[in-house]
Structure formats: structure tokens, C-alpha cells
Amino acid sequence: MSDTSPMPVITGSPPAAPPQRGxxxxxxxxxxxxxxxxxxxxxxxxxxxxGVSGQVAAPTEENPLTSGEFSYTVVAGPQTSTDCAGNAYGDVASWFTQHPCERVVRALYTTRSGEARALVSVVVVTMPTATEAQQLKLITDTDGTGNVNDLVRDGTASLPGAPSVAGGEYHSKSEGKEVTIVESEFYGEHTDDALLPRIGSDALRLSAALRG
Known part of the structure; x- marks a missing residue:
């Protein structure tokens, strides 16, 4: 056999090209x-x-004692009762005997503005219906008809040197079945015909502190 024999011919497809890896x-x-x-x-x-749900932190609740024009300090109460007639005087007490309330909450606060210091009574009355609440507001808004006692007037709270808020500034509001009554007066001999009405009006928001 010759060493120079021709090499056998290999038939078939050429090898596949490597895959593109770019x-x-x-x-x-x-x-x-x-x-x-x-x-x-x-x-x-x-x-x-x-988390992954987009939760938002709950907003911080405002403190009604400090969230308005004036800041207030609690000095008596809150005191809660269901006997509105027994905690009122004048025509208002008589009216309550025919229209019993669901609840009355009373508290006393002090506030300062510069050298002025005022005592503030806040009363929140809850009536069975919104109509009765409006009637109560109409009666208490009328001069000479009496009111709900503040905590100093009926002797519940003893505050030396406390002024008579019943003879001072008066404000009220009706919201649904609730009536808020605010009476305020300066300590000592201080007078300010512009400041006291501002305090009384601002203190109406303290009803939020007496709910619940």
C-alpha cells in the first residue's frame, strides 16, 4: 500500500458557526x-x-388648647353630667325641665395676652335633636334668661380671686345637637374692650377638648 494514497474525501455540511454573543x-x-x-x-x-403599598403616615391631631390665637390652661374640670336643669339657673333651668339634655360638660381655663390674664368658662351641651340645640342657643343668647352655671358660680371649683365670668364676655355656637357656651372675664381690674371679645370667640374651639 502506497504512503502517498490520496486522503479520503469527507462529505457533509460544514460545522455550524458559533452563536452570536454580542x-x-x-x-x-x-x-x-x-x-x-x-x-x-x-x-x-x-x-x-x-412597605410597598404607598402608605402615608396619619396626620398629627391638633391640640385645641394651643392651635388657635390664644393658648389655654385647664384650671378646673372637665365635669360631666346628664342633669342640665340642676346645673343651670333662671329661665334656662326651667327650659331644661321640659327639654332634658343628653349631657353637659363644663370646664374652666385661663389664658394670657401680655399683662392680661382671663378666666374662661366653656360649656358644651348635647341635646337629643339639632332643633332643641338651636332653641337652647336662642334662649341663652337672650339677656336676662339665665344660663348654665360655670364651675365657680355653683361652687364646684374654688379659685381664689377668680372673676365672675357670668358678667363678662359671652359667645355661643350651635353645631348639630351641640351648643357651646363661652363666658370670659379678666382677672383683677384689667379692661380691654377689644381683647376680651377675641378671647371669647377664640375659646369656642375648646369644645373639641370636651367631646368624647
């Missing part, structure tokens, strides 16, 4: 990185308490 591989790698980043962010939110 742009497609880069996009795949970028996608993996993006998934990893998002997964890490979600895990961090869960661990940090942020």
Missing part, C-alpha cells in the same frame, strides 16, 4: 442587573417599614 448578551446582563436592583429596593422598603 449585543444580545449585553442586554440580557443589563436586564439581570435591573431585576436585582428592583428586588433589593423592595426588600429595603419592607425591612425599613416603608
Amino acid at each position: 449585543p444580545r448578551l449585553v442586554l440580557y446582563a443589563v436586564g439581570l442587573v435591573a431585576v436585582a436592583v428592583v428586588s433589593g429596593l423592595v426588600w429595603w422598603l419592607i425591612r425599613s417599614g416603608g
Whole structure:
């Protein structure tokens, strides 16, 4: 056999070209990185308490004692009763015997503005209906008809040197079944015909502190 015999011819298809590994591989790698980043962010939110539901922290409730023009300090009360007739005087007490209330809450506050110091009585009366609440406001708004006692007038609170708020500034408001009554007066001999009405009007918001 000759060493110079021709090599056998191999027939068939040429070997397949290797797959392209350029742009497609880069996009795949970028996608993996993006998934990893998002997964890490979600895990961090869960661990940090942020959650993934877009929860928003509840707003902080305002303190009615400090959220207005003047700041107030509680000096007596709140005192709660269901006997409005027994805690009133004049025509108002008589009216309550025919129209019993659901509840009356009374409290006393002090507030300062510069050198002026005022005592403020806040009373919140809850009636069975809004109509009766409006009727009560109409009666208490009328001069000479009496009112609900403040805590000093009926002896519940003993505050040396306290002024008579019943003879001072008067304000009221009716909201649904509630009537808020505010009486205020300065301590000592202080007078200010512009300041006291501002205090009385501002103190109407203290009804929020007497609810619940």
C-alpha cells in the first residue's frame, strides 16, 4: 500500500458557526442587573417599614388648647353630667325641665395676652335633636334668661380671686345637637374692650377638648 494514497474525501455540511454573543448578551446582563436592583429596593422598603403599598403616615391631631390665637390652661374640670336643669339657673333651668339634655360638660381655663390674664368658662351641651340645640342657643343668647352655671358660680371649683365670668364676655355656637357656651372675664381690674371679645370667640374651639 502506497504512503502517498490520496486522503479520503469527507462529505457533509460544514460545522455550524458559533452563536452570536454580542449585543444580545449585553442586554440580557443589563436586564439581570435591573431585576436585582428592583428586588433589593423592595426588600429595603419592607425591612425599613416603608412597605410597598404607598402608605402615608396619619396626620398629627391638633391640640385645641394651643392651635388657635390664644393658648389655654385647664384650671378646673372637665365635669360631666346628664342633669342640665340642676346645673343651670333662671329661665334656662326651667327650659331644661321640659327639654332634658343628653349631657353637659363644663370646664374652666385661663389664658394670657401680655399683662392680661382671663378666666374662661366653656360649656358644651348635647341635646337629643339639632332643633332643641338651636332653641337652647336662642334662649341663652337672650339677656336676662339665665344660663348654665360655670364651675365657680355653683361652687364646684374654688379659685381664689377668680372673676365672675357670668358678667363678662359671652359667645355661643350651635353645631348639630351641640351648643357651646363661652363666658370670659379678666382677672383683677384689667379692661380691654377689644381683647376680651377675641378671647371669647377664640375659646369656642375648646369644645373639641370636651367631646368624647
